[in-house]
Amino acid sequence: MSQVELPARVDTATRPVAGLLPAGPPAPAPVLWLARIVDWSIVLIGATMATLVFANVIVHNLFHGDIAWTTEFCELLMVWVTFLGGAAATRRGAHMVVGELVNRLPGGARRLAYAAIQVVVLVTLGLLAWYGVGIADAGRSSELTVLGWPMATQYVALPVASAITMVFVAWDLIEILRGRTYAQRYGEAHP
Amino acid sequence: MILFETFGLFVFATLLGVPLVYGLLVATAGMIWWNGLTHPLTSVFLTYIGGVEPFILIAVPLFMLAGEILSRGGVGLRIVSFATKLLGFLPGGLGIATVTSCLIFGGVSGSAIADTAAIGSVMAPAMVRKGYKPAFAGALMSTAGTLAVIMPPSIPMLVYAFVSGASVRDLFIAGVVPAVIFAVGLSIDCIRVGRSTGCDRGDARSPAREIWTAFVAAFPALLMPVIILGGIWTGIFTPTEAAAVAAAYGLFVSMVIYKDLRARDLPELLLKSFTTSAVVMVVIGATSCLAWLITVEQVPVQIAGMVTHYATSQWTFLLLVNMALLALGCFIEPVPALILAAPLLVPLSVAFKIDPVHLGLIMTCNFAIGLYTPPVGGTLMVGARLAGVGMASVVKALIPQMMISVTILFVITYVPSISMSLVRALR
Secondary structure, eight states: OOOOOOOSOOOOOOSOEETTEEOOSOOOHHHHHHHHHHHHHHHHHHHHHHHHHHHHHHHHHHSSOOOTHHHHHHHHHHHHHHHHHHHHHHHTTOSOOOOHHHHHSOHHHHHHHHHHHHHHHHHHHHHHHHHHHHHHHHTTSSBOTTTOOBTHHHHTHHHHHHHHHHHHHHHHHHHHHTTOOHHHHHSSOOO | OHHHHHHHHHHHHHHTTOOHHHHHHHHHHHHHHHTTOOOOHHHHHHHHHHHHOOGGGGHHHHHHHHHHHHHHTTHHHHHHHHHHHHHTTSTTHHHHHHHHHHHHHHHHHOOHHHHHHHHHHHHHHHHHHHTOOHHHHHHHHHHHTTHHHHSSSOHHHHHHHHHHOOOHHHHHHHHHHHHHHHHHHHHHHHHHHHHHHSSOSOOOOOOHHHHHHHHHHHHHHHHHHHHHHHHHHHTSSOHHHHHHHHHHHHHIIIIIISOOOOGGGHHHHHHHHHHHHHHHHHHHHHHHHHHHHHHHTTHHHHHHHHHHHHOOSHHHHHHHHHHHHHHHHHHSOHHHHHHHHHHHHHHHHHHTTOOHHHHHHHHHHHHHHHTTSSSSOHHHHHHHHHHTSOHHHHHHHTHHHHHHHHHHHHHHHHOTHHHHHHHHHHO
């Protein structure tokens, strides 16, 4: 018989949960409200996408039909959920990052480096928001093939999500300048 | 050349700690400005949006959702229990059970990090209790977890299919035999360690009744890869639809059969999987911008000229490809690495008469190895954390496994029938 002791259940929850969703890092009330709107939007869009794609499998195989608009609608939702998900990931410090060099810096230099990184990110997001408005504006005159909606409904996700992400990054920059450590800002050690 | 300048700027920004997605966008926009190119930023950012939109990529968050549901629902634990009872009698049996569990769970999740975390959270402590060195346990989790990206469903293969136009179905089928060979290779190292250190010479065989009970408990999970692959192969559903079916089946197994998951857990699972997917997808979008820039600047043509100068045969071309990809994989995660390298290599592979499906498999295997090579290794970091040891000692412990994996990689590269026979038989 095997001598290995295995746990009866694996608890994979690692973060504090406020209500049905993880609370995320602390922030002033307006930032927290914005974050909750983003989080719940992701949940609703994600559930809609999963349901629609699965429903199409059922309709296709059991009723030999096809919900033609689901492909285009899911692509539209994919753009929204990706950019909003990017905002949620920014707030939780969850983007792919190589932190080995910055983490080796002494306290003051590390804080300066974190601030410089967030300034670079803010400028990039500013460009994305600025040019994204132009792209969305140009997309008002063309339509999605099946849905017939303006292309702008898809393109506007970029400036909207970029602007929201800027709020999260700006708050984080303030926290860095106040001298808060990574662990204090995100509730965990730097990855 | 603009490719090296852009890549240099990207590596510089990334090493300074700028998140990968912004490093890629800064490198692309920065190179346009630095070289005085006339490409409007509007085109660059439109490519960014277009890079995350394709229907086939919707499979990425849906497979992540399925993996998240199954990890949370305790499926990993049942797979581990079955593999341990079945294989625990062998020398190095607990290590072999770990590798087998990773292989099976890889057939469910498609993500190496999820595989390492789901199986490693159970097996790493169990291996240490058994007497394995923590560094070896961490090393095995780092290497075995990467079987998930070779064993279908595989998120990097989905992305490669999107970039290259190769069939997802063929790619998935091509991954099955190589994944099993990698698993056997890793198991051989487990036998060596189990015997040489004396920590795991093998337990007594489990009674057939216990093995049967564990098999029945794990059966709904074991059925999942069959449903996914079978559905895609028979054409019942597309790969994207297969991902939605996987998520729905995962919900049914976890909520109705195992009763490990509650409805109130779902919002958190959805948020986690779609946020994790967004992290990957924005990098795909940003890499698409960089790929667009290097394409309009005719870089693939220049690279083709350079490569054909040095590589005069299929043999030397594949050698160069493996060396370049192993090096690239040390610094970049599989998905962005694929988006960067595939547009350069696919046209060349056609010139050297290499099947794009075979090339996709070679690229995936290379980047799977890259997941546990320093300095940037996704499963390496998770494996070290799970074993509670430093990355350096894990790297030292995984050298034999890396040598085995690289040897298998070269065998798979130069003997295409290993991966392609099944594809051709099922086409």
